[in-house]
Amino acid sequence: MSLPNKRGATAATASLALLAALATACGGPANGSTAAAFDPATCQGGTLTVLAHSGQGKFDPAQLYTSGGGKVPTLVFRTLTTRDHTTAGPDGAKVVPDLATDIGEPNQDATVWTYHLKPGLKFEDGTPIRAQDVKYGIERSFSPELPGGPPYLRDWLVGGEQYQGPYHGGGDLASIQTPNDSTLVFQLTKPEGDFPFLATATQFAPVPQAKDTGADYQKHPISSGPYEVVSNDDGKQMVLARNPYWSRSIDDQRLACPDKIVYTSGLDPSVINQRLLASSGDDARAVSGDTDIDASVLARLNGDPALRKRVAVGNFGETDYLAFNPKVKPFDNPLVRQAISYAVDRQSVINAVGGSAVAKPATTFLPDQAAFGYTPYDDFPAGPSGDPAKAKQVLAQAGYPDGLTITLSHSTTSVTSGPDVATAVQQALAKAGITVKLDPSSDDDYSTKIQTPAQEPGFFITGWGADWPSGGPFLAPIFDGRQILTDGNFNTAQLDDPQVNAEIDAANRLTDPAQSAKAWGQLDVELGKQAWDVPLFHPVYQRLFGSAVKNAYVSQWNGVYDLSRISVK
Template sequence: MSHRSALLRPLSAAAVTAVLVGGLAACGPKGSGSSADSAPHKGGTLTVLDQGTQSDFDPARLYTTGGGDVPSLVFRTLTTRARVSGEAGTKVVPDLATDTGEPSANATVWTYHLKPGLKFEDGTAITSADIKYGIERSFAPELSGGPPYFRDWLVGGASYQGPYKDKSKDGLASIATPNATTIVFHLTKPEGDFPYLATMSQFAPVPKAKDTGADYYKHPVSSGPYEVVENQNDGVQIDFKRNPYWSAGTDSQRKAYPDRIDYTGGLDASVINQRLSTSAGADADAVTIDTNLGPSELARVRNDKDLASRVATGHFGYTDYLAFNPKVKPFNDIRVREAISYAINRTSVVNAAGGSALATPATTFLPNQKAFGYTPYDAFPAGATGNAAKARQLLAQAGYPHGLTVTLTHSTSDSSNEGPAVASAVQDGLKAAGITVKLAPIQDSDYSSTVDSVKTEPGFFLAGWGADWPSGGPFLAPIFDGRQIVANGANFNSAQLNDSSVNAAIDRIDAITDHAKAAEQWGALDKQLGQQALTVPLFHPVYERLYGKNIRNVVISDWDGRVDVADVAVK
């Protein structure tokens, strides 16, 4: 993942990694009543149309969490998300395991037991050794691409090189398998969020005898409701059919209505939305996972009753914001940062991001969702259009009675919320406070590597962050934990904050295994950090997704804001 999160910058390119959203509820098909026509049925072929591709379709290399996307059709994990719309979909539930994990008293040891009757696509039993081996493969250098948590969290993970180089009998000793249905993880530090990590594709079982190394992506062995028939051009086109050994009796989350699923990636966004709008032939049975409706498309759709009934709204924990580097003048002066915070015109910024249908104004760094610990606050009340008088007052105190000039770095991508439109809106909005903003565009392909490097990080730039799972930990820690500052690599702690009290608070909350209690503490920490004006939260994006006219049972949870392909049905 290109990271400004583990699950990312807005597509076009999240090139990355993913597409996200921020907000609250979700909706399914408008016509999903009790009639036979609207009820989901088994059978048929589902078509998936995406901008991105399913490259490196290997559970070790993927960066997916929670389930609900294409890999979850094939790869089951110890836990997954609850496959329901809205806030309830942010909860972790068992998948291959009987529960979400049994923590030790200090949350440094997590134990899981497998459900009975689990089988691979060839009918062989899934064991704890298969899950251990699947995780160990993700440490192999030739299978890189997955998340960093395993090296950080598992004892011995920092130096482990995977099973291809390590020929020892026990492999990574911090993953123990006392019997075929039990697996135990020993962690370097308390981690109350471990059940969320256990939703990642690296927890999918891989039978050692069927491992083909770097070629495994061509036909990975399925533990889910579908198996790969053919993978063309490294994930551009993948055909799936039912896995005859998958049992709904062991999987309450994936409905698996269609008999087959045809996936096509590498398409243009306008082509995808046009095909879904027209819904001709197989496109009537189609959905998209990564393609949003833009402002002009959304306006057209809303004027068409039929199309409007085929739009689902998704929300994901993501915040677009202005980042400061306090090591660069004049941003080393908190009064300057506060002045900009007061001066910001969020109305113009939201309009630049597509309007209120596609963006919600933000005054907190945490997304406005309960699962993250959202606690409403506004440290520097700017109103809808900015508080120019308060900003001028602070600038005068900082030694700039006649205003000042600053440079704002942004991406050149027109499809990114870090691009020219939002940058120009910030520029225009700060004028009233006497702040002249010079725009400094950087080619989109070089943007992340520039702003996420301590060596090249500018003083003032557009950024965005989304969490790998719906919790305050993966949202606040990468941005504000001083121990996560990376001197020679991708660094997301833009303010380069290294406050021992903040670091200690993060450790304390990490150890809490009760998610509701932890969320409350994350919210309090967010409010505390907000007083330091290290960022200016701008908005949380909202995603509007069109789907084909024959699609039923649309589920979009607040976990990642995407259509759950394992739950949709075709008419």
């Protein structure tokens, strides 16, 4: 998913701007509850409050852009698979069964996937969950009336490109077969070893056709998870209460400790941190929904051990980087791209987004997590502050012994791709004899410009976040030549290399996670040598929680709290 204007809401860096004034005051992430163990004594009811800046939006499983994590939708919608909610840290990025008995049975080339539902599954009204309900839930996500979900199903399922959903006589999608009430068979257009990851998306949540109210379904979707929707103000304010037909005996992934969950949005990030810092009344049993700690919290961490214990630290698969368009001179010259790679001062960029407490330097495109296939490399080693002398040497080899002038496009307001980062890059490149002119655009205009090949600038700041922790949704959208689009394009280099495309296909065929990760890591190493981009940093997430909250940790799948594990006193 593209950053900063993501296609989905998998991660947020809402309060990074507030950290800029305190760049490296704490010298790194707090040693908070990064992998809190479950305490059975605290799993005894109560009300958990989630304080958020952004609303949930349309709370319809067809329209949500979320998968596998522990956000609010996971409390209401069970899916065929999910992330491992029982484990904090890197192992929590693994796929495990949810409604299904396993993570899926592929045929030999991973073009057919079969799932079997667990026995005893029920909706909130006590009716059984059937394979046909899962099929219907997926089919309705194709309807033009329900936009917003991820695009993979349309691309991956046979007939998906033309299918318009079951409304208006659209019929069913023949590539999803239900030979009986507990079996689903998916026919894919091409091998996809990552299908178990996709099956964590809310589009795989069962929807009973008789209860489908179309665009109004989001007001009261039928729960298959531990909580049902009591009230929903367009995703801005929501109240969830226990689903009486759910139990831990049929769901080993969600603890569902609180009796009630109240989601409140529209809050300023600073207000969220102030309320959690004070931790009084209901706020003692509250967590941040989408806001990182701000400067006021950071400034107190070293001197307040009790407060440090109320900060959860985690990572999400995201890389922010400088992008080149080789169709624009002089970026068609690999040596120019290499010279810029040597010249970049990553530490100054990290300081610009808030310091080492919230970001760590990146020299690889893949995030530094094993699930993605991370393989360390640094093809243009320049240390944390850049190597302007080496950059000048390579620039001379490129035919620019006296330096050159280029333009860097950036957003006007984004923290990660905005003026502060652009200025840091400008100052670093100046030391190497490269004059950088800055070209700012409003966020909406900027997104349109960098995602439209006909308008794409030669040099700009962007980022990519994972839809799930695998190399596939990270490298393919950026480097697969068959994914170059006339608009909404993320292949910034507009690279269409048959060899790269073939390696992407080969990696997609792999269904063993270890083999898949190795293949994506090898491809990342190969691509890195070409300097199609300059990785800058990977974000670090630090989030505060109330003093009466237990078992809080930040999921490495999506960088937010796993609400399904949290308990309150």
